[in-house]
Amino acid sequence: MSRTPSNRARFSQNFLHSPEAIERIVSVARPRGLVLEPGGGGGALTRALTPHATVWTWEIDPRWAAVLRDRTDARVMLGDFARSRPPDRDFQVVGNIPYSATARIIDWCLQARGCRSATVLVQLEVALKRSGGYGRWSRLTAATWPTHRWSYHGRVDATAFRPVPRVHSGILRIERRDRPVLDATGSRVHARVVEAAFGGAGGSVAASLARTFGARNAFAWSHLARGRVASGVHPDEWITVARRLVARGGRDR
Numbered sequence: 001m002s003r004t005p006s007n008r009a010r011f012s013q014n015f016l017h018s019p020e021a022i023e024r025i026v027s028v029a030r031p032r033g034l035v036l037e038p039g040g041g042g043g044a045l046t047r048a049l050t051p052h053a054t055v056w057t058w059e060i061d062p063r064w065a066a067v068l069r070d071r072t073d074a075r076v077m078l079g080d081f082a083r084s085r086p087p088d089r090d091f092q093v094v095g096n097i098p099y100s101a102t103a104r105i106i107d108w109c110l111q112a113r114g115c116r117s118a119t120v121l122v123q124l125e126v127a128l129k130r131s132g133g134y135g136r137w138s139r140l141t142a143a144t145w146p147t148h149r150w151s152y153h154g155r156v157d158a159t160a161f162r163p164v165p166r167v168h169s170g171i172l173r174i175e176r177r178d179r180p181v182l183d184a185t186g187s188r189v190h191a192r193v194v195e196a197a198f199g200g201a202g203g204s205v206a207a208s209l210a211r212t213f214g215a216r217n218a219f220a221w222s223h224l225a226r227g228r229v230a231s232g233v234h235p236d237e238w239i240t241v242a243r244r245l246v247a248r249g250g251r252d253r
Contacts, residue, residue, distance in 0.1 A: 018160035029119035038081035086112035093118040127170025145235035190242035220244035
């Protein structure tokens, strides 16, 4: 059973065929317990996961869902993973996800309380941007850092896929922390810090934070080098800013 070019475009998925790449993903994911797999496709990754965990795999194409039922021991769900309801127990997400659904699936993983980790194959640029691979961190990474760790685990060449995409991919891992590094008050202040810094209303990071929190609180971000852009600040440093503001009262001007 083969997928026609029109269906490939419709479902926006390139199947992973490299045993070496599949082995790397499984090694990074460390599957155990319950694993949810978005976009099972032909089942190559699914079959590598099932010896280690109970696997539920989603496939939006009915014909490939039938293939998965025939070829794997996974529980197969026909439908859009990003529209599914999370299980009421802890789980991991592991998958070669369609490029066009990356943002939706990552958001789903971040919002699902039971999602302990997500190990996903995404466009290389996305994997690097989210994990600080360019010495830059995205707003989403900074905003979720108190509750999640983001890390990059290497490139997967385009030739590892069929059909071959135009860009390389990267293994991105998101882990939910056992306990948030900030309490409720700190989390609220941190959210405002990230919003102010990445919003850039004041120009530089220092000016943007002063606009929101007042120049009198400049000690809170005095450790940040002058002229740094928000994306060049490590997420840990925003947590330091939030903690200093909380210690001072955390009020804006």
